[in-house]
Amino acid sequence: MAIPVETFQLKPAAQGTLQARIQQMVAEGILSGRFRRGEKLPSSRGLASHLGVSRITVTLAYTELVANDYLSARGRSGYFVSDSAPEPPAFGSLAPRGDKIDWDAALTARPTRDGALGLVKPADWQRYRYPFIYGQTDPHLFDHANWRLCAMQALGQRDFAALAQDQFDRDDPELVDFLARHTLPRRGILAAPEEILITLGAQNALWIAAQLLARGRVAAVEDPCYPALRGLLRQAGADLRPVPVDEHGLPPQAIPPETRVIFTTPSHQCPTSATMPRTRREALLRRAAEMDALIVEDDYEFEMAFLRPPSPALKSLDEDGRVIHVGSFSKSLFPGLRLGYLVGSARFIAEARALRATILRHPPGHVQRTAAHFLRLGHHDALVARIGRALGERRRVMEAALARHGLDIAGRGAHGGSSFWMQAPDGVDTDDLAQRLAADSVLIEPGAPFFAGDAPPRRFYRLGYSSIPVERIDEGVARIAAALAPARAAS
Structure with a gap:
């Protein structure tokens, strides 16, 4: 690998001759671990032109570095970091020098303090x-071979548009179609494409929901709950009201009457694993209607229902458009995929799509198309x-x-x-x-x-x-x- 010539900059305040300063610059790069054994340095002509010095000055510096075994010369190929060059110190690269900023005063938000990272x-x-x-995923269980084949298919010419084009605010139509016709109906949810938004995992979906629904409002959360959710809501400026859960999950009558948005995990409460029975789900919907509140349902682990079929999603019982449904492929595929989705009324999804576009446009097209192939071909099931x-x-x-x-x-x-x-x-x-x-x-x-x-x-x-x-x-x-x-x- 060649080291870019732009990496080299002479320090204006450095002491010594130009030759000595170039030697020091290269040696510091090797000793700090930035330049590694076997990497090629810029040609003497290229480095001289970049630094605005004579070529002989660079050649003499390189020659001295060869004599000290920092570099090796390979015929007509040029100069390389020597295979026997000094090893960088065990403590790794040097930290950036100088930080006189009062970051407590400079930062207008503190996600680390507010718990936005969660666990x-x-x-x-x-x-x-x-x-x-x-x-975490057990690599012995994952279908590496078929995922690889789907990724290769997504790299093909037929899928070039999904791979390479900026879709601006749109999602992969094949992935959205599969969600609408297969995944969501299994949860009892019928949704049109304009009611579905692909996100970078459930966390991104929850962030979008918090920004659009909870800013400056009273938000009820389960206690205990997913730790990062409280951080997301604090960052959105929500007034948090933790509601203790029982053996059946969130008790509807314990939700404060001033609540405007409710965040809940009815199918598999996080972290207690309680499942909210249908009678309570219906009571929760009635309670939300009484308060004119919205509900964000995190359906994060419904695929892992191996003991008995999962309960229908809360969204499946919603007749008012009051429930925003959050789903994810992180548990059934792998966490690093970072692919999830939001399901809600078309008006809400339109605003969610516009907010997403201001941050990341859309999740990578190649990832979406690979997942679509994996789902469509039956590998996911x-x-x-x-x-x-x-x-x-x-x-x-x-x-x-x-x-x-x-x-x-x-x-x-x-x-x-x-x-x-x-x-x-x-x-x-x-x-x-x-x-x-x-x-x-x-x-x-x-x-x-x-x-x-x-x-x-x-x-x-x-x-x-x-x-x-x-x-x-x-x-x-x-x-x-x-x-x-x-x-x-x-x-």
């Missing part, structure tokens, strides 16, 4: 032997069935392990899902528990971030089973039980 998962989770973390069988087996093994080792389940999905909501003994702080378990190669998710308020309960935690091999589940649960043993004995 933080370790990037190296795969190195842990017992990763009970939620939402086959993948969901395979994942369902695998998760069903892992759930069975995990339930047995949790019972055998005496751990307390606080919530489990009636239809399936991929996690258990757990409760530790009194006095246990699961943040501390998670740190101790990580040292024993076990990953769990502390529950405190899911709760609103400055003093959330500390004893809850979540155990996911989507990414841990079935043969490691029992030993992983045993290690959690051993870490909790002193607290259980004292309680």
Whole structure:
């Protein structure tokens, strides 16, 4: 790989001759790790022209760097970073110098403070032997071969327009058509193309809904709930009203009467896994109508209903256009795909489309068309069935392990899902528990971030089973039980 000549800039305040300054510039690039072994430097003529110096000055600098084994000369090919050049220091590249800005005063928004990022998962989770973390994909279950074939098909000449053109604010018609004719009817939802918007995952869909519906308004959220949702709503300037959930999810009568928009996960409450029964869903719709409030339904894990068929979506019961439905392919395909959708009245979707266009125009056309092919050819349904069988087996093994080792389940999905909501003994702080378990190669998710308020309960935690091999589940649960043993004995 050639190092661009634009990378090289002489520092005006640097001391020494031009030759020495060029030598220092190249050596610093190598020592900082910016220039790597085997990379080609600009020609002496090209660098001289770029820097406005004589060619002999650059040639002498290069020659000295060759003598010091920073560079090597290869016949007529030019100069390269030497294979035996000094290694950059272990601490990595040097940080940018100088930052005198008062960022607390300069920033008009603080997403890190407001919790917009939600939960933080370790990037190296795969190195842990017992990763009970939620939402990660088991690579052994994914259909790599057919996804690759669909991606290649989307790269072909027939799909060139979907790949290369700026669609401005439009979505892939094949993907929208599949959602309208196949995916949504399975949730009991009938929607026209103008009532569907493709998003960059469910998070992007929730952000759009928050911006359009909750700015400056009272918004009710479940407590506990998806942590990033509270951050999105705070960024939108909403007046948050957390409503404690029970074993059936969000209680409609507990929603404050001044609420204008309600965010809920009726099919699979996050994180307790409670499923809202139909009678309560109907009561929630009546309550929203009484208050003239809108409802944003996050239907984030309906494909993982392997125990029994999923309940119809709340949107399927909506006769007023009051419900905005959010869906995602992150759980059934893979999180890195970042592909989701919004379903709502045409007027709402038109405004959502215009807002999306101001930020990112549309999700990448190639990604949309690849997903459309994967869905249309039946690979998605086959993948969901395979994942369902695998998760069903892992759930069975995990339930047995949790019972055998005496751990307390606080919530489990009636239809399936991929996690258990757990409760530790009194006095246990699961943040501390998670740190101790990580040292024993076990990953769990502390529950405190899911709760609103400055003093959330500390004893809850979540155990996911989507990414841990079935043969490691029992030993992983045993290690959690051993870490909790002193607290259980004292309680």
